[in-house]
Amino acid sequence: MNRIDSRQLFSILLLSGAWSMICLPQLYGGGQLLGVAAAFGVQVFLCLPLFRKSASRTAEVLRYKWLGWAFVVFFLLWGGRSLLLLHRAVPPQLLQNPGHLTAAILLLLTCLYTGTAGLKATARCAPLMLVLLGISAAVLIVGAWKRMDAGRLTLRGDGFREGFSAYAALSGELPAAWVLLRRCKEKAGKAIGGYLLGKLLLCLLLLVLCMTAGGRLTAEADYPVFTLTMLSQPLQGQRADALYILAFVMLCVMHLTLLTGVTAHLLEQMYPKIRAAAAWALTVMLLLACMLPENCLAASAALVPVLLLAAPVTAAVQKLQRRAAA
């Protein structure tokens, strides 16, 4: 099996999480900062089993076929939700112009290609994409700097529940991390810790920028980060839209590739004779996005704690049963 190192694991998880984050529907109110911090605490707790230095996590998932299928179903639902989010939240400059269909098809073809190429190839380019994300974030901050009003930054106000639920729902990468642990034999805990911290910092950065620089324009927007990118133009004579679009497309490709990649990996492990599993996975995600209502797809986030706890709990129960039998 192709291995990935901890740097690549960290990059791939953070990039995938960043895409979900820039599609968040509500980012306003000081209470959200506290909600995000509380949800971060819950995620760290859920990840405790992942921090244990063990390379046999995927084996735990694959030992019980029902558990493997539970992971596959989750990834398919989560992928469907992501495709629906892509359709809804996409910035107007990208897909809503004439040529909408061409751009959507190209994006899906790219995902199909990267998904077929395998997770190893995706993991290799993830650190490079992370640099692009860093540059985009720096441009966003520079552009927003002159509009920032620190007086708007407060921990008062509503939004705790919204902040908590929105951040808690950004946990689709955690089951993927569980599957990828088998490939990352060294410092996997460090990579997952870095991912959780990086995602928290990115979310807080976006919240602070939306509150202080976006003001009421982002508070009233359906997808505030895209409104923030419209407002954050650091140069007078050169718009930064192209950079933001590039970052958005790359993050989207990375997110969908991770989901198709881990689904294909699990299916190939459970059924070694299966062919073109990534292409099938992407097709099923597309069908789910077309057929299932948004609420149903979004509710798949509730499966994350169940999946994260199911494998260690099942293993522990089996161990106890074996001891009792002995």
Next chain:
Amino acid sequence: MRRFLIFAILPLLFLTGCGSDSLADRLYTQAIGLSGQGTLHFTMQSFGDEKAHTVSASGIPEALRKEESAAGGRVFIGHTELLCLDGSRTLDSVQELLLEEGLSPSCKILLTPPETFLGKADCTEAVHTLRMAEQNGLLAKTELSGILDEWLGNWETALVPVPGGDVPGLALLRKNGEVIRLPQAAASGLFWLRRNAGNFTLTLPQDGEMRSVEIGRTFLTKSVDGGALRYAVRIRTVDCPEPAKQALQEKILSECQAALQALQHAKADVIGMQDALEAAGVQADAFPEIGVTVTVE
């Protein structure tokens, strides 16, 4: 499979769209004007073009398509420097231009009938006059994103420049299109009660002659005391004698008081009152009592 995909994807590299458009096929707008009740009158002036062109349409997308057909090129409004409004078309149209059509958030707004202003006045000069007046401490800083933000506040009023003599004036524009022209003293006071960059030179009369005072930095603090708002303006000058400081302090204080009086009379929030009250956890149902102190150092 991989080879097949590579052969399928390689030709897509040529579908960049770069070959279909040249710079000559595009129209880069320098100024845009919105006017008209019901039917939208959309006026547009491109960079390097001295004439403006007006079309009537039901909405902005239709107006842009009509402009494209008339001018023979794709319209790009991302670098627009000036937006002229006559008060009849306000929040929805401007918000649509920013968020849907990609109008520059730093675009300057001028409250004037676009059909008569654009095409006759020099847009470059109008924009430079606004920018220099803001940099030299003569006019409160305004731009598209800030104006939209003010309109979306509880008091639904924005501060907008209007063409004037040597220096543009200021007016309060309500979301419903009502215009309240501000007196000169109130307009000057708003410069200090809003964020400004500092580093400019002011001239003020003293002992029968005009004296220059170099302003280093200005600090604006807002505090809430029992439901009342207190603005504290602190101005740092460079090598300024004490009598000049005193004269400057009195002048700015009277301007700020004139500005607050005008805002209270119009029930308008263009100095971040709502944000300050919300940050302090005070619910702003009625227009608050406001006080100001000015310190020149």
